[in-house]
Amino acid sequence: MGDLASLSERISVIKLATSLSKTRIGLLFFSKTTFPFESSIFKIGDKGTFTTEEALCKLKKINVSAIFIALHGAFGEDGRIQGLLDWIGIPYTGSGCFACALAMNKIRAKAVVKSFGVRVAEHIIFTQDNWSWDRTDACSSVAKALGFPVVIKPASQGSSVGVTIAKDEKEFLDGIEIAFEWDREVLVEKFIKGKEVTCGIWDCQEGLPPKPLPLTEICPKTSSFFDYTAKYTPGATDEITPARLDETLTRKVQEMAILAHKAISCEMWSRSDFIVDDEGPVWIEINTIPGLTPTSLYPQEAQCAGISYKEMVKAFVEFALRKRIS
Known part of the structure; x- marks a missing residue:
């Protein structure tokens, strides 16, 4: 181990x-x-x-x-x-062993969340075992089923590590090789053009159901998407809380975030990421341990909901202590 x-x-x-x-x-x-x-x-x-x-x-x-x-x-x-x-x-x-393991695997998590009626992006899965003999047909299969551009992701990595966007067949082949450096399974998704938003779930109050926090709109300034550099380089991304969405779309994203939280069996907190296109929100993935610096996305959303950073951390500790009692 x-x-x-x-x-x-x-x-x-x-x-x-x-x-x-x-x-x-x-x-x-x-x-x-x-x-x-x-x-x-x-x-x-x-x-x-x-x-x-x-x-x-x-x-x-x-x-x-x-x-x-x-x-x-x-x-x-x-x-x-x-x-x-x-x-x-x-x-x-935070969440237990099962929920964390499920959420970390983008392929399995996506299948579970989709089964709860949540809209997700179309995708194709490749494994290292079949890639060696399947690569000759892979480009045509992806072009036919998804069209370019596509988003290529290692199945079980966080912080957008190993993620690329491929605009053509050459970039697709290069992106697959990068993803396989990080995982034996690779998820290739249809690129969704739209506004990127994230929604935290507050689920640490005893006897109360999970509730959604205000949305944050993510606007990378130096990258084409919210990649590792955009996430961890100061000033590389504008994060707008609450997001600039109308009330109907905001409520829809929040409802989907709660469904994903429940589908994965998350506890205490989670944060789901979405792309909002002309047809509405598309669920991308869920984080069982979102960033925890005072300026990270989840604490920003909590602050917008009237929950200070200190109150948030204290509530999390009290949640863990109740686990011991039960």
């Missing part, structure tokens, strides 16, 4: 607000994540990197009440760390 790299740098004891002042929360995060409470980093050993078995033993000895997960991509967002924490009985923020 691999190592949990530099775990000692990613675990903190968090001293929360008064109501949670005696709670010990383990924090798994990337370096740019902001935690809006007084915190003190502690080392769990002299060794900077641990095997999975060593890390799990040390986590148990630390005796944290819950884990706050703010990781992306493989091992962080794909259900594996969630499964490990389930195994050793430590509750955590």
Whole structure:
């Protein structure tokens, strides 16, 4: 299963607000994540990197009440760390192992969400096993079924890693090779021209159904789509919250985001991405652990709904603690 790299740098004891002042929360995060409470980093050993078995033993000895997960991509967002924490009985923020694993696989997630009546883009799937003998017919198949341009995606990556847009057969072949560097399955989708928006779901209040947050409109300035560079380069994208959509379209996107959240079995929160064309919203994918810096898309939407960053994080922690009780 691999190592949990530099775990000692990613675990903190968090001293929360008064109501949670005696709670010990383990924090798994990337370096740019902001935690809006007084915190003190502690080392769990002299060794900077641990095997999975060593890390799990040390986590148990630390005796944290819950884990706050703010990781992306493989091992962080794909259900594996969630499964490990389930195994050793430590509750955590966010969706469970199954939902995270399903959401991470764009092909399977898309099939499930489509079965709930949500509009998705037409697509073709390629695997490394059949690509070697199928590539001669692939271009004609894609051109006939989808037309160019198309969007090429590794099946199980986040942050738009390995994603390209191909305008012709040559770019298609190049894009497929790039995607196969990241995954054994590749999703090729019909390019949808329209406005890109995202909708967060707030689902951490006990006894209340999930509710949609205001939409954010995404307008990349330096890229043709919301790629890795556009997501993580300051100033590369304009993010407009609330999105410039009429009330009917906004409500439709929010309804679809709730359907996707439920279809994937997400908990606590999620964020679905859409393209809105002349026929309405098209669901693209769902994120079980959206970005968590104060200026990330989900916190922006929460702020627009009147939920401060500090209130948001506190609600997430309380959600995890209720998991332990149940």
